[in-house]
Amino acid sequence: MKITVAGTGYVGLVTGVCLAEIGNKVTCYDIDEQKVQKMRQGIVPIYEPGLEELMKKNIAEERLFFTTDAKTAYESADVIYIAVGTPENEDGSANLTYVEEAALAISHYVKKDTIVVIKSTVPVGTNDRIQALINEHKLPGIEITVVSNPEFLREGSAVYDMFHGDRIVIGANDERAASIIAEINKPFGIPIIQTDIRSAEMIKYAANAFLATKISFINEIANICEKVGANIDDVAYGIGQDKRIGPHFLKAGIGYGGSCFPKDTKALMQIAGNVHYQFDLLESVIKVNNKQQLLLYTKAKEIFSSLRGKRVAVLGLAFKPNTDDIREAASLVLIQKLLNEQAEVTVYDPVAMENAKSVLGDSVRYARSAISALAGQEVVFIVTEWDEIKDIPLSTYVDEMKEPIIFDGRNCYDLKEVEKYPITYISVGRRNIIHASLVEKR
Ligand SMILES: NC(=O)c1ccc[n+]([C@@H]2O[C@H](COP(=O)([O-])OP(=O)(O)OC[C@H]3O[C@@H](n4cnc5c(N)ncnc54)[C@H](O)[C@@H]3O)[C@@H](O)[C@H]2O)c1
Numbered sequence: 001m002k003i004t005v006a007g008t009g010y011v012g013l014v015t016g017v018c019l020a021e022i023g024n025k026v027t028c029y030d031i032d033e034q035k036v037q038k039m040r041q042g043i044v045p046i047y048e049p050g051l052e053e054l055m056k057k058n059i060a061e062e063r064l065f066f067t068t069d070a071k072t073a074y075e076s077a078d079v080i081y082i083a084v085g086t087p088e089n090e091d092g093s094a095n096l097t098y099v100e101e102a103a104l105a106i107s108h109y110v111k112k113d114t115i116v117v118i119k120s121t122v123p124v125g126t127n128d129r130i131q132a133l134i135n136e137h138k139l140p141g142i143e144i145t146v147v148s149n150p151e152f153l154r155e156g157s158a159v160y161d162m163f164h165g166d167r168i169v170i171g172a173n174d175e176r177a178a179s180i181i182a183e184i185n186k187p188f189g190i191p192i193i194q195t196d197i198r199s200a201e202m203i204k205y206a207a208n209a210f211l212a213t214k215i216s217f218i219n220e221i222a223n224i225c226e227k228v229g230a231n232i233d234d235v236a237y238g239i240g241q242d243k244r245i246g247p248h249f250l251k252a253g254i255g256y257g258g259s260c261f262p263k264d265t266k267a268l269m270q271i272a273g274n275v276h277y278q279f280d281l282l283e284s285v286i287k288v289n290n291k292q293q294l295l296l297y298t299k300a301k302e303i304f305s306s307l308r309g310k311r312v313a314v315l316g317l318a319f320k321p322n323t324d325d326i327r328e329a330a331s332l333v334l335i336q337k338l339l340n341e342q343a344e345v346t347v348y349d350p351v352a353m354e355n356a357k358s359v360l361g362d363s364v365r366y367a368r369s370a371i372s373a374l375a376g377q378e379v380v381f382i383v384t385e386w387d388e389i390k391d392i393p394l395s396t397y398v399d400e401m402k403e404p405i406i407f408d409g410r411n412c413y414d415l416k417e418v419e420k421y422p423i424t425y426i427s428v429g430r431r432n433i434i435h436a437s438l439v440e441k442r
């Protein structure tokens, strides 16, 4: 099959590379010249484990091509995937400008019957609107059929997820188009669910909203655990053993971030609001998350009346481990608060430093390693649970910091282990360990 993928971000590039890997001839099209230049040379512009090898392999085997020329990309494709961004508008609704621009370019250049697959996350009803837009602008006498195929991959394990996902959802009003897309996806060996277009669109938002709800729920339980003397890790394990609840997505912390949950929960609020439905539960999920992202700051303020001039390190900037993505990361919320208080902030992340620099500029100091970030600091905030960060021996905090005070937003350390060291340790949903030296000072 001759496939074009429009948009080469986290979803588009992974989709393009993996569709090439299963035997298709794939052209990845993007409007970003610099990105395309890099990819032509086999350089992956994002950090995504396993992607570079697979991309290089498929370029070498002449199944994978890159272009910024819309005509070349669209003219003779059998199937075109739209995987451009759908960022948040100021009112929380999804910005569909890029999807619409792609659809218009497709209408302009396509010269034969083609299927357009919308992979981008779009509000319910968008696929129908895009079909109407294309019908209005396409050449007469050809059929361009829109199919919804939302994506469920996670950043940091995107390539793995393409081959091991739980399901592939295909929403279509046209049986023939649906079966062609099902056929393309067969080699991935993942169960395929076929629905109407609107249900497919809703599955994507409902899945993300449900996962976000699990996180806000466990974070609320964690906050109560702290007050009643229970341990959230034990509680999460205990409830997760119930098969009806399941063990996944019950990790308490400093809230969800990233390019999806924050924007998609807000977009679903808008989708509901547009049909005059007040989604009270989801509204609370979002409210809880906003509060939870401030948790470490709130806890620090309970201990120090002022953070002015305090030397603090922030370990981890990415919104989760194994990605360079800092969109809606809890780290940014915390760092802004610390800077407002005029703390002296040093940051470290194994791969997200470049992206962070473009947002934080020279307002913080960038350390070359986790250890050098700790040297001489008074306080450390653990924000992202990279293995490299989780593996820092507790003795290193003692060696590098004078009297270590750790605020751990991801519960990286075992409390019994921490107690063996002269460390003040404050985590999420567990008892605080306050070292005697701090008690004396207070
Ligand atoms: N990131 C994820 O983990 C993830 C997972 C599932 C679904 N999604 C959804 O997939 C979509 C893409 O997300 P992303 O994170 O990959 O976005 P991204 O911002 O990383 O990449 C979008 C790309 O589209 C390009 N683009 C913009 N307009 C274009 C046009 N008219 N033609 C061609 N290219 C164009 C941009 O230059 C950019 O390279 C969004 O709707 C998102 O909600 C994302």
Ligand SMILES: O=c1ccn([C@@H]2O[C@H](COP(=O)(O)OP(=O)(O)O[C@H]3O[C@H](CO)[C@@H](O)[C@H](O)[C@H]3O)[C@@H](O)[C@H]2O)c(=O)[nH]1
Binding pocket: 121, 151, 152, 153, 154, 155, 156, 208, 211, 215, 248, 249, 250, 251, 252, 253, 254, 255, 256, 257, 258, 259, 260, 261, 264, 319, 320
């Ligand atoms: O138990 C948990 C699990 C996750 N998180 C946080 O939740 C956020 C999102 O994590 P994750 O879902 O692993 O990452 P994403 O790459 O954003 O993937 C989500 O968003 C994508 C975009 O829509 C979907 O495709 C995926 O299925 C969905 O998991 C991160 O900040 C995590 O730290 C927690 O706090 N506790």
